[in-house]
Each structure stands twice: as C-alpha cells, then as structure tokens.
Amino acid sequence: MAEKMEFDYIVCGGGTSGCVVASRLAEDSNISVLVIEAGENCLDVVGSQMSGGMLQLLGGPHDWNFFSTPQTHAADREISLTRGRFLGGSSGLNGTLCIRGTKQDYDDWDVPGWSGEEMFAAMKKAENFRGKDWFEVKKDAHGFDGPVNVEPHDLAPISERIMESLQDQGFPLDHDMFSTGERAHGCGHAPRTVYNGLRTTAAEYTRGWEHKTNFTILFKTQVSKVNLTRTETGLQATSVEAITSDGETKTYTARHEIILSAGTYCTPAILLRSGIGPKVELVKHNSPCHVDLPGVGQNLQDHLIVFVPYEVLPGLTYDNKLYPEEALKATYEEWVTKKTGLLSTFPFGAFAYARLDDRLQDSKDWQQAKTADRDPMGQTKSQPHIEFRNTECCVGPRELPPASGKNAFAMVTELFSPHSRGSVTLSSTDPFAAPVIDHNYLSHPLDLLVLTEGVRLGNEIVMQGKATRDLILNSYPSELTQHHLHKTREEWIPFVCRGATTCYHPVGTCKMASAASLADDPAAVVDERLRVRGVRGLRVADCSIIPKIPNGHTCMPAYGIGERGVEILRDDLKDAGTRREARSGKEERL
Numbered sequence: 001m002a003e004k005m006e007f008d009y010i011v012c013g014g015g016t017s018g019c020v021v022a023s024r025l026a027e028d029s030n031i032s033v034l035v036i037e038a039g040e041n042c043l044d045v046v047g048s049q050m051s052g053g054m055l056q057l058l059g060g061p062h063d064w065n066f067f068s069t070p071q072t073h074a075a076d077r078e079i080s081l082t083r084g085r086f087l088g089g090s091s092g093l094n095g096t097l098c099i100r101g102t103k104q105d106y107d108d109w110d111v112p113g114w115s116g117e118e119m120f121a122a123m124k125k126a127e128n129f130r131g132k133d134w135f136e137v138k139k140d141a142h143g144f145d146g147p148v149n150v151e152p153h154d155l156a157p158i159s160e161r162i163m164e165s166l167q168d169q170g171f172p173l174d175h176d177m178f179s180t181g182e183r184a185h186g187c188g189h190a191p192r193t194v195y196n197g198l199r200t201t202a203a204e205y206t207r208g209w210e211h212k213t214n215f216t217i218l219f220k221t222q223v224s225k226v227n228l229t230r231t232e233t234g235l236q237a238t239s240v241e242a243i244t245s246d247g248e249t250k251t252y253t254a255r256h257e258i259i260l261s262a263g264t265y266c267t268p269a270i271l272l273r274s275g276i277g278p279k280v281e282l283v284k285h286n287s288p289c290h291v292d293l294p295g296v297g298q299n300l301q302d303h304l305i306v307f308v309p310y311e312v313l314p315g316l317t318y319d320n321k322l323y324p325e326e327a328l329k330a331t332y333e334e335w336v337t338k339k340t341g342l343l344s345t346f347p348f349g350a351f352a353y354a355r356l357d358d359r360l361q362d363s364k365d366w367q368q369a370k371t372a373d374r375d376p377m378g379q380t381k382s383q384p385h386i387e388f389r390n391t392e393c394c395v396g397p398r399e400l401p402p403a404s405g406k407n408a409f410a411m412v413t414e415l416f417s418p419h420s421r422g423s424v425t426l427s428s429t430d431p432f433a434a435p436v437i438d439h440n441y442l443s444h445p446l447d448l449l450v451l452t453e454g455v456r457l458g459n460e461i462v463m464q465g466k467a468t469r470d471l472i473l474n475s476y477p478s479e480l481t482q483h484h485l486h487k488t489r490e491e492w493i494p495f496v497c498r499g500a501t502t503c504y505h506p507v508g509t510c511k512m513a514s515a516a517s518l519a520d521d522p523a524a525v526v527d528e529r530l531r532v533r534g535v536r537g538l539r540v541a542d543c544s545i546i547p548k549i550p551n552g553h554t555c556m557p558a559y560g561i562g563e564r565g566v567e568i569l570r571d572d573l574k575d576a577g578t579r580r581e582a583r584s585g586k587e588e589r590l
C-alpha cells in the first residue's frame with residue numbers, strides 16, 4: 001500500500017505534550033493525525049518502565065545527549081542536558097515526580113486561558129490518581145480517569161527521619177501539598193507517575209494507535225524543517241520535511257495544522273531551520289529569514305539543583321540493595337519477577353518547599369532588589385524560593401562515587417524562580433547537529449545568593465534536626481570536603497558553583513504571550529492560542545511555550561500544556577474550512 005503523505009494534523013515530536021495533543025485529536029475518527037518521532041516507542045524499552053533504573057538510560061541511545069556550553073558562573077563546566085528520545089519523550093526517563101508548582105506561578109504568566117485554576121484543571125485531566133492507606137489525599141486536587149497513573153511513594157527509613165527533622169525545623173507536614181498548589185512553605189510527599197512498580201509515560205495516551213485508521217506514528221524519523229508557502233493572505237505552514245532512519249528525506253503535507261512538540265531545545269531548532277527566528281542568527285548560517293522572530297531560542301530557563309551528600313549510620317538507606325554487584329542483581333531480579341523493591345520507584349523521599357525571607361535579610365543584594373508587591377525573586381508570599389528533597393541511597397551527579405560498604409544519602413536543594421536566562425541557537429543547519437545550549441546558569445547574583453542560602457538551610461535541617469542530627473557520620477565522600485561542618489554562606493559558595501547542576505526542567509524558548517501584549521513583547525513567539533507569530537497553520541505545544549518557569553517540576557505542566565493545547569485546537573477547528581478556502585488562492589512555496 002502506498003504510504004500516506006497527507007494528514008489533517010502533523011505533530012512533530014511524540015514527547016510528553018506531543019503524545020497528549022496527537023492522541024486527543026485522534027479521538028475524533030474524522031481527523032487524521034501523524035506523529036513524527038525521532039526515537040522508538042518507550043513502551044518497548046524495559047528500562048523506561050523501571051523508574052528506579054532511570055540513571056541507566058542517561059547517556060544511552062534514548063537520550064539526546066545534549067551538553068551545555070561551558071557555564072562561566074558554574075566553574076566552567078559543560079553540563080549534561082538529558083532529554084528523552086523516544087515516544088513519550090522525557091516522561092519516559094524522568095524522575096516521575098509530580099510537583100505542580102503553585103497556582104500563583106501560572107497566574108503570573110498573565111496569559112488568558114492559562115491561569116493557575118485552568119492549568120491545574122488541565123493537569124488533572126492527565127491523571128489517574130491511585131491512593132495508599134497512609135496517604136492523606138486532597139481528592140479535589142487530583143484526576144481519577146486520565147491515562148497517567150500517579151501514586152504516593154513509601155518512604156525509606158532515612159526519608160522518615162528527614163521528614164521529622166523538617167517538621168522540627170519549622171516545616172509543617174501537609175501530605176498532598178504538591179498537588180494543591182496553595183502552599184509555599186512546608187513538607188509533604190511527592191506523588192509519582194508510577195503504579196504497581198511500573199512507570200507511566202505520555203506514550204500511554206497513544207496505546208493502541210496501530211488499530212486506528214486515522215492515527216499514524218512514524219518512529220526513528222527526524223523532523224528537519226517546516227515548509228512555508230506564501231499565499232495572498234500571508235505565510236502558511238504547509239508541510240514537514242523529515243528524514244527516515246534509512247536517510248531518506250520525505251515531505252508530509254498538513255491539511256489543517258502543524259504542531260511542534262519537540263521540546264525546549266529541539267522546537268526552536270526546528271523553527272530556526274525553517275527560517276523562523278532572529279534574523280541575526282539566521283544570517284550567520286546563510287539561511288533565509290522568512291519571519292524575523294527575535295524570541296525564538298531566547299528566554300531559556302531551568303531549575304538548578306545541588307546535591308549535598310552525607311555518610312550515615314547503617315540500616316537507613318538502600319545502598320545495600322545497590323552495592324555490591326550481587327546485591328544489585330538480586331534487586332533487579334526482584335523488579336523483573338515482582339515489580340517491587342528499589343528499582344520499582346524513584347529513590348527520592350521527603351520533600352519540602354521553603355521561603356527564605358528571614359534568612360536573607362542580612363544580604364544587601366536582597367534588600368536592594370525588593371519592590372512594593374514582589375520579593376527580589378519576583379515572587380509573592382504564596383510562592384516558595386526553593387525545594388528540598390533527599391535521596392534514599394547514594395545517587396546523584398555522575399561523578400559521585402558508589403557507596404560500597406558505606407551508607408550515604410544526599411539532601412538536594414532546588415532553586416526556584418531563577419533570574420538567569422540562556423539561549424538555544426543553531427550550531428549548523430544540519431538537522432542532526434546538536435543545538436548550542438547556553439543556560440547561563442548562576443549569571444544573576446540573586447540566583448547564587450538564594451541557592452546558596454537554601455543549601456545552607458538544608459545542611460542545618462540535616463545536622464540540627466532532631467531526627468537526623470545523631471545519624472550523620474561524615475560528609476560523603478569525606479576525603480573531598482567536610483561540608484557537613486560548613487556554617488556560613490561564604491563557605492558554601494564554592495561548593496554550589498562546583499556542584500550545581502540541571503534539574504532537567506528547561507523551558508521558555510518559544511515564549512507565549514497574551515494577544516494583547518504581543519505587539520509590545522518582541523520576545524514572544526506564540527500567542528495565547530499557541531500560534532507562531534507571522535505564520536498560519538503552525539503552533540507550538542510543549543514546555544518551550546512557558547513564559548516563566550513554575551515553582552515545581554515540569555512534567556505535569558507538560559501534560560497540562562498538551563491538554564490545554566488540544567482544547568484550543570478543537571475550538572479553532574470550527575473555522576478550519578475557512579482556512580482551507582483561503583489557501584486555494586495564489587501560492588508560492590518558499
């Protein structure tokens with residue numbers, strides 16, 4: 001049978017948001033949908049189902065294996081920037097944590113249709129929450145009939161102690177605080193996209209696609225660019241050029257629309273290769289500029305995290321399930337046969353949000369940056385400055401040595417609402433070339449200040465909290481630093497600059513803005529209906545549209561963007577007939 005080359009909608013990138021958009025559109029059997037995905041199906045990758053084995057996927061064939069440019073303010077390191085390269089995208093190899101941020105974070109986007117209430121409702125649509133007896137659920141905060149299984153995590157002994165120390169140090173316990181979006185300070189449990197020992201990913205939305213005549217997924221096929229046509233009424237996106245695993249270039253035509261869902265690093269790269277982006281950038285590559293959009297690839301934001309590892313008394317962590325190799329084999333066998341044990345869940349335990357106002361009063365930078373209604377990080381009192389979480393065994397940055405014969409865990413501090421902004425640009429117009437990713441981490445002094453103060457507080461919780469202070473034997477590895485003894489911010493700064501790394505939450509490179517503010521915002525790339533400025537029939541639906549990074553993790557927002565995006569597409573489908581008519585005039589392919 002001849003290959004189908006024409007579809008109503010083409011979704012470029014079958015990742016977290018892309019799977020949602022494509023599958024929801026294909027629920028209407030009258031609409032034909034094509035997904036073009038560079039990788040294979042994560043449902044066929046065993047390591048993807050085993051969320052505790054996530055580290056095994058990093059750096060492998062299902063990772064895009066991007067690196068940042070050397071980060072001047074972070075000890076000149078080139079930081080590994082993993083992204084999922086399979087159907088399901090980064091949801092197929094992430095940490096499974098469902099932490100949605102606060103409602104105020106989305107209200108701050110100031111874009112109609114994307115408020116806190118609307119985004120929380122959209123995230124609920126994705127979810128099928130599965131409770132546990134001990135977990136105090138806030139039912140209104142959850143969805144119960146979406147495709148994505150979500151369940152709470154049973155704490156390891158070390159995490160129970162951390163949770164107690166957090167409470168002792170002024171963090172009230174609220175089990176379900178990371179789903180309600182209403183608390184800025186406190187500790188609780190972070191639910192996971194896991195159920196019965198198996199990870200759920202966005203690919204779950206597409207399950208059974210091969211039995212639908214209106215739904216096509218092309219695997220191992222890489223989008224190189226979107227083709228544009230000049231019509232009497234302006235530029236129109238008409239088709240997608242893609243390269244198959246055999247190296248063949250093919251062109252797929254979209255009757256209605258093309259949706260870019262290739263993620264924060266790859267979506268702007270596709271736009272740039274299509275001649276849509278800052279003219280100055282395109283000129284560098286001798287590429288034509290069809291739409292001069294200065295914001296494409298700019299406004300890059302991410303959350304930085306710092307791991308602070310400690311050696312502890314035996315019997316509290318799960319290191320004996322990982323080391324020596326024989327133990328790991330038994331742990332793996334347990335997951336294969338029963339889907340239980342360390343590999344059945346992501347080994348991070350207690351979680352907390354913190355505001356640091358009181359602790360930062362002594363800083364001149366902090367004092368000077370205050371405004372009437374916002375704190376120096378641009379936040380209201382209802383938003384946290386940082387997040388804490390602890391690992392349940394010795395895991396963390398790749399350079400952390402395995403805790404053979406020892407027991408170790410890390411307190412992790414995550415910086416919210418960073419001021420630093422980076423960019424994604426092309427290294428060349430070759431579709432297989434990695435983009436140039438400069439996060440510009442810690443370039444803003446307030447980011448370093450707040451992150452360092454967070455790390456300092458994290459150490460105090462561990463070293464002074466009543467449930468942990470008698471358990472700590474040393475820093476880990478003790479021969480490198482004695483960081484558990486650090487007291488001042490100044491002592492922590494070199495540790496933070498050397499150790500801060502990505503939390504894998506890049507957003508913002510195709511910034512969304514309200515229709516009303518587009519004219520005054522040259523950095524905006526899409527409007528509130530996700531339409532790329534200056535081109536008809538082209539939208540973006542993934543984390544790249546996020547104007548300002550929420551104070552949580554980005555997977556639930558990615559699902560929410562997919563769900564909101566499809567609501568918008570369905571609404572707009574009403575005038576699709578008009579659009580097709582408009583295209584029947586004089587056309588010139590660019």
Ligand SMILES: Cc1cc2nc3c(=O)[nH]c(=O)nc-3n(C[C@H](O)[C@H](O)[C@H](O)COP(=O)(O)OP(=O)(O)OC[C@H]3O[C@@H](n4cnc5c(N)ncnc54)[C@H](O)[C@@H]3O)c2cc1C
Binds near residue numbers: 037039089267555558
């Ligand atoms: C290691 C890791 C851990 C994380 N942990 C968490 C966590 O615990 N909790 C949380 O909330 N968030 C976490 N995140 C972040 C979260 O998973 C992502 O922000 C979110 O999944 C991004 O969704 P997206 O749709 O924007 O992009 P993605 O899900 O990355 O999808 C992009 C898709 O496009 C495809 N693609 C790209 N370019 C092309 C092309 N040219 N042609 C065809 N296909 C293409 C990719 O293969 C991929 O499938 C983590 C991320 C990583 C990488």
